[in-house]
Amino acid sequence: MGYSRKLAWRNYLVEGLLILSSLLIILPLLIMIFGSFMTSTEVLKFSLRLPDKWMFSNYAEVFREGGLGRAFLNGMLITGISSILNILTSSAAAFILVRRETKLANFLYMFFFMGLIAPMSTITTIRVVQWMGFYGSITSVIFIYASLNAAFSVFLYSGFIRSIPKALDEVAFLEGANTFDVFFKIVTPLIIPVNATVAIMVFMSVWNDITIPLYFLTDSSDWTMPLSVYNFYGKYSRDWNLIFADLVLTSLPVFILYLFCQKYIVSGLTAGAVKG
Amino acid sequence: MKISKKLYSYYLIWPALLIYSIFFVLPALIGLFYSFTDWRLDRETIKFIGWDNFERIFTDKTLLLAMKNTCIFAVVTVLGKNLLGIALAVGLNMKLKSKNFLRAIFYSPSILSVLVISIVFTPMLRSEGTINRIFDAVGLHSLSQAWLTNPSIVIWTVAAVSIWQHTGFQMAIYLAGLQSISKDYYEAATIDGAGSWRSFVSITLPLLLPAININLMLTLIGGLKVFSEVFVLTGGGPGNASQVVGTIILRSFGEGSWGLGTAVNTLLFAAVTIIAIPLLIFMRRKEVSE
Numbered sequence: 286m287g288y289s290r291k292l293a294w295r296n297y298l299v300e301g302l303l304i305l306s307s308l309l310i311i312l313p314l315l316i317m318i319f320g321s322f323m324t325s326t327e328v329l330k331f332s333l334r335l336p337d338k339w340m341f342s343n344y345a346e347v348f349r350e351g352g353l354g355r356a357f358l359n360g361m362l363i364t365g366i367s368s369i370l371n372i373l374t375s376s377a378a379a380f381i382l383v384r385r386e387t388k389l390a391n392f393l394y395m396f397f398f399m400g401l402i403a404p405m406s407t408i409t410t411i412r413v414v415q416w417m418g419f420y421g422s423i424t425s426v427i428f429i430y431a432s433l434n435a436a437f438s439v440f441l442y443s444g445f446i447r448s449i450p451k452a453l454d455e456v457a458f459l460e461g462a463n464t465f466d467v468f469f470k471i472v473t474p475l476i477i478p479v480n481a482t483v484a485i486m487v488f489m490s491v492w493n494d495i496t497i498p499l500y501f502l503t504d505s506s507d508w509t510m511p512l513s514v515y516n517f518y519g520k521y522s523r524d525w526n527l528i529f530a531d532l533v534l535t536s537l538p539v540f541i542l543y544l545f546c547q548k549y550i551v552s553g554l555t556a557g558a559v560k561g
Numbered sequence: 562m563k564i565s566k567k568l569y570s571y572y573l574i575w576p577a578l579l580i581y582s583i584f585f586v587l588p589a590l591i592g593l594f595y596s597f598t599d600w601r602l603d604r605e606t607i608k609f610i611g612w613d614n615f616e617r618i619f620t621d622k623t624l625l626l627a628m629k630n631t632c633i634f635a636v637v638t639v640l641g642k643n644l645l646g647i648a649l650a651v652g653l654n655m656k657l658k659s660k661n662f663l664r665a666i667f668y669s670p671s672i673l674s675v676l677v678i679s680i681v682f683t684p685m686l687r688s689e690g691t692i693n694r695i696f697d698a699v700g701l702h703s704l705s706q707a708w709l710t711n712p713s714i715v716i717w718t719v720a721a722v723s724i725w726q727h728t729g730f731q732m733a734i735y736l737a738g739l740q741s742i743s744k745d746y747y748e749a750a751t752i753d754g755a756g757s758w759r760s761f762v763s764i765t766l767p768l769l770l771p772a773i774n775i776n777l778m779l780t781l782i783g784g785l786k787v788f789s790e791v792f793v794l795t796g797g798g799p800g801n802a803s804q805v806v807g808t809i810i811l812r813s814f815g816e817g818s819w820g821l822g823t824a825v826n827t828l829l830f831a832a833v834t835i836i837a838i839p840l841l842i843f844m845r846r847k848e849v850s851e
Contacts, residue, residue, distance in 0.1 A: 296655055299652050299655055300657045300658065300659060302652070303652050303653065303657070303659075304663065307663050307666045307667060310666055310669070310670060311666060313681050314669070314670070316691070331684045331685055331690060331691045374576040375577050377574070377577065378573065378576075378578065380573060381569050381570070381573045381574050382574065384566070385566050385571075386566065393578070400585055402782055402833055402834060402837045402838070403585075403589060403834065404785070404826065404830055405585065405588070406589045406591070406592035406826050406827075407810060407814070407826070408595075408814050408819050408822045409591040409592040409595060410588040411814075412588070412591065413583065413587055431584075432580045432581045432583070432584035435581040435585070436581075454568075458568050463570070464568060464569055464570040468573060489672055492674075493673065493675065493676070494789075495675075495789055495792075495793075496788055496789060500811075511676045514676060514677075515676060515793070518680055525684065532680060532681065535677060536674070539672050539673065540672065540673075543669075550733075551733065
């Protein structure tokens, strides 16, 4: 009796402390969200308060001035295609690497794994893309993102595919199926949840990134949302209400994705990081 | 019955292997070669110059400072994100009424772009900004700082912003780890008279090792590769006070001194590999022996 009362008391204390510290996280985000609805003079205090008058027009203005429609479509195109390319190629590669179990397969697995650790060589990547003749294009950025995420995806897929019994493949092979059939008709349907996890992880990291567009997208009409925001931030450094509106708009796609796909993020982290 | 491994044809590996090799591995190998040359934008010919680039890196004050800052950032963020991440995860693994809500709040900044968070913090970190005003309001004037313009603390400020944003991600991995620990262990420990601290040290920490392992790797590698936070918050300034390896590479690229830039990159590559691989092997071994 005394013990459980002590426990309850401890829980209240922990809960109070955690709620207090969560304010540290919420406050800056609310300053951004409320600030995006203020006038340009009101926002300059950067303190937490509701706007005197809700300026929804800030959003319309940002959308016009910041060229965000174009940047949104560019971002969707780059993020969408590089995620799909990454999912298709990495899951197929992981399938063979896991099933082969030869020295070469082990070596190739480590070869991919190195990509999780090693930093990208930006300057020479630009050279390679120049030699291939598509430096500055959206295509080059799509391939670079697919290659940057290959290591992480192969790592995650391998963990899952290892848990799929080989017996399923055997039956199919006996009935005359080839590798291609087995992968697409048997393995692919079983790894749909992993595909979701990889898709979300890749989508978030690609959508939020500014480094690759900064180096590789030479034409501002190809820019993605965060890079357009960065440019806007430099140009409109006085109008913090517009800058905040711009930041909220950039964050909206990942925020919506997060709301709908929470369970895949958590299950992905559990399977990939903790069990893998 | 055993099926032949040959049935799993290697051609399914080729697309991933080609993309990864051409756009990631090949540039790394080429970079290794160019590190030893005087490759420049404004020069037609490329000459092999041995270790000159590396000698310059170790004698140039700015480049040395950039490496020191990268190390400070990496160490501070590894400690901050993991200690706070474990604390949050342990707290939010208890039976609290608001735990789902709080988990979502703490996780939320890590889904946003570093760019977004860095821009939001820029006005708040000014001398007359929100953070100093809060310190003044509660009577802690002495804590007020020029967070982004004082050369001796600026890299710590950038690290703090990164900890603020990403600790929630580490927390999520630790929570996943905690939930895989059976409650039976704690019950047995309580019956044996172990207090909460004792249970934490003898049960939680050892069984959390896989999660600790992956989090240390992720935060360390991410810390050494830091770029966007510094680029947006300070641009490497004031002066060169917050330059890191990532911003130096951008600067060498802009100046056209590509040989030097690739040498800096090669050094980063070597540093990350030398630190990460033994850590990885050591941690794996510890996990197995548990």
